Amino acid sequence: MPTELKTGKVAIHATINTEPTDWLSEPRETLLEALRDRLGLTGSKEGCGNGNCGACAVLMEGRLVNSCCVLAVEAEGASITTVEGCGTPEGLSPIQRCFLEEAALQCGFCTPGFIVATKALLEKTPNPTEDEIRWWLAGNLCRCTGYDKIVRAVQNAAAAMGGN
Amino acid sequence: MRALQYAAPRSLEEAITLLQEGGPHARILAGGTDLLPQISDAVRDVAVVVDGKKIPELMHLSFDPERGLTIGAAVPCYRIYEDPIIQQHYPGLVDSASIIGGIAIQGRASLGGNLCNSGPAADSTPMLIAYGATARIAGPEGERKVPVEDFCTAPGRNVLHPGELLISLHLPTPAPRTSARYLRFIPRNEMDIAIVGVGVCLTLAETENTITAARIALGAVAPTPLFVPEAGAFLVGKAPDAEAFAGAAALAQAAARPISDMRSTAEHRKHLAGVLTRRALQGALERITTS
Numbered sequence: 074m075p076t077e078l079k080t081g082k083v084a085i086h087a088t089i090n091t092e093p094t095d096w097l098s099e100p101r102e103t104l105l106e107a108l109r110d111r112l113g114l115t116g117s118k119e120g121c122g123n124g125n126c127g128a129c130a131v132l133m134e135g136r137l138v139n140s141c142c143v144l145a146v147e148a149e150g151a152s153i154t155t156v157e158g159c160g161t162p163e164g165l166s167p168i169q170r171c172f173l174e175e176a177a178l179q180c181g182f183c184t185p186g187f188i189v190a191t192k193a194l195l196e197k198t199p200n201p202t203e204d205e206i207r208w209w210l211a212g213n214l215c216r217c218t219g220y221d222k223i224v225r226a227v228q229n230a231a232a233a234m235g236g237n
Numbered sequence: 238m239r240a241l242q243y244a245a246p247r248s249l250e251e252a253i254t255l256l257q258e259g260g261p262h263a264r265i266l267a268g269g270t271d272l273l274p275q276i277s278d279a280v281r282d283v284a285v286v287v288d289g290k291k292i293p294e295l296m297h298l299s300f301d302p303e304r305g306l307t308i309g310a311a312v313p314c315y316r317i318y319e320d321p322i323i324q325q326h327y328p329g330l331v332d333s334a335s336i337i338g339g340i341a342i343q344g345r346a347s348l349g350g351n352l353c354n355s356g357p358a359a360d361s362t363p364m365l366i367a368y369g370a371t372a373r374i375a376g377p378e379g380e381r382k383v384p385v386e387d388f389c390t391a392p393g394r395n396v397l398h399p400g401e402l403l404i405s406l407h408l409p410t411p412a413p414r415t416s417a418r419y420l421r422f423i424p425r426n427e428m429d430i431a432i433v434g435v436g437v438c439l440t441l442a443e444t445e446n447t448i449t450a451a452r453i454a455l456g457a458v459a460p461t462p463l464f465v466p467e468a469g470a471f472l473v474g475k476a477p478d479a480e481a482f483a484g485a486a487a488l489a490q491a492a493a494r495p496i497s498d499m500r501s502t503a504e505h506r507k508h509l510a511g512v513l514t515r516r517a518l519q520g521a522l523e524r525i526t527t528s
Binding site for chain 2 (some may be wrong): 125
């Protein structure tokens, strides 16, 4: 049975922030566009549209990816974590709390990408060195902070989460 | 992005049919980190996206001591550098895969895609060439194999015919006392495009301090990744010392024919080709002698 060539809207099922989720996207939509425009998950941002800035970063099957470089149809059957799955206003995650406490954001546009990337880092490397932090976060660009406060926030979060 | 058609075939035969039917506007999708921005920016005119990630051969990664390493065309970089067998036997691939883009790019981008994108500055191609890798291709006329050094033909262009796709890359099993190193020079600390890249693979004799095999390839100094056979041939039979490495580096530098662009000048790139070749050879030697 030959594989169908999809032209119009495609029904997609994925698990987003632990919730089974169904929606329709055209093949040309990126995962970023689907998250923002179809699902109302506007935490992930478009900064560059080509995989350079990390503002759109999400976890896909636990892996850090730029959602602007993934088609929505590729998310079929996948588990996705966005910044909305990293904590809530009422229940900030340690990473979010440390970013606030260290003033590791100003305009906040890059912050969701940094939160998701930091979550992925600390899951893999619970006690990263400064070099490891800077290397891992190299794909997340920030215009406002100069990065030092972000690095401190990540170090504090690692300690708070029992990294050492 | 422009309107697209999308299919995720489950076999090579289906993929070939879809590519043929889509004609010049059909393209295989692997990691998407080059292709999707290119479609979005209308740099490539693509109307049909054929997702290769449901084809088992394209996602396959295995090592056999007799036959060597097989890397499916769509295997992402993180599977390369997290693999203990590749870390042990092909550390040069770990060097390359670890510096393509950043962590999020490496979550999707593949060595096969890096090769098929056919950029002159691709970070994995010089290392694949130095390892003696072969590209296995499938198409309407059947399968064929092409040495990776012959795969790219011009910036963004390669030997794939209409209807063909890259299945996998094959690297021979390294001989004893073999190792490799890939080095790159970039304007920043990370996330940049190579100004110059050098991949070397070096083999020493089992009991003597003599080089028995060497392959050197350069990136970002020619319209395609550049295999420099004379630089490797120069080293065979010599002791792996500073003088030999300097001689090979000079040959590599002489072969480089870079352009000046916004990242660097031709003169700077020529100079770097020599410096990085010498350092990469030293790095490969250290890996051999400390293993």
